[in-house]
Amino acid sequence: MNDKFFSLPKEKQQAIINAGYRVFSQNSYKNSPMSEIADAAGISKSLLFHYFHNKKEFYLFLWDNCAKTTIELLTKYGCYDQKGFFESMERGMRAKMEIIRLYPDMSKFTIKAFYETDGDISAAIQKSYHHYFNLKADKARMSMNPEQFIPGLDIPMMYREMYWASEGYLWEMAQRRDLDFDKMEKDFTKLMDFWKSVYLRKE
Template sequence: MRRYPEIGKFTLKVYYEKDPEVRADIQKSIAKYADFKQNVKQLNFDSSQFVPGIDIEMMYNDMYWASEGYIWEKIQDEKYDVDMMERDFLKMVDFWKSIYLRKEGEHDEGN
């Protein structure tokens, strides 16, 4: 988005396309990334990294939906700031880590 801002803008507009004829095909293409069950194998993460009892699928959906909502809000003003968006996403990632990942030294009882 920094190097080729026009391509970034085009990609975001396509993602949120409103024309029903085009939207259906675009959404079908995107759907595979939104589906946790399809992506869980590709994610290849160690569930022991996470807070015990966490619903991993809900965590994934939380991140996906928050990201989607954030981007939707930002593209409403076509003068969005890529640097600010990156800072905001890094802040969200740090927040998710603070609530979903085990703290240093935590381990399951019985291990």
């Protein structure tokens, strides 16, 4: 990757990244032309290849940006600093909504990339996914005091269930053209209240 990409203004970087997410989320890797991405970003195809040597490099950069942006914003919102697990989850959901504001097509790209079958990139995607997922899970479990939960609870399984449900909800919301962030926050509050009633130890 050409370091000149990072010398661009943040707004231009974001426009190129969002163009990549949009095009790659609508088509398979093979059927996503770099020329279409360049048009969506408002730059020439040659300039896009000046920043990224080839499509594979750009695609994996976008994937890596998903993980890094997610962890960066989860850290910014303090979800790893809380002693209460559900407080961490609530802060995490606020961080995820901020990601949707910045990168509307990121979640769609993430799902598309995870199930991509092109042999040229699928192995790299799967390896990276497991690395970042385990990293996030380990950080989340650091704030889990087993005494706060009902006896005998499979905590890693609980975390995975909540993660999958939250990601599924965000995926569903991301399909809508006009996002209602107030509704999303209310929905997550209800979901958190439900999980608390199921998993927290009764005093």
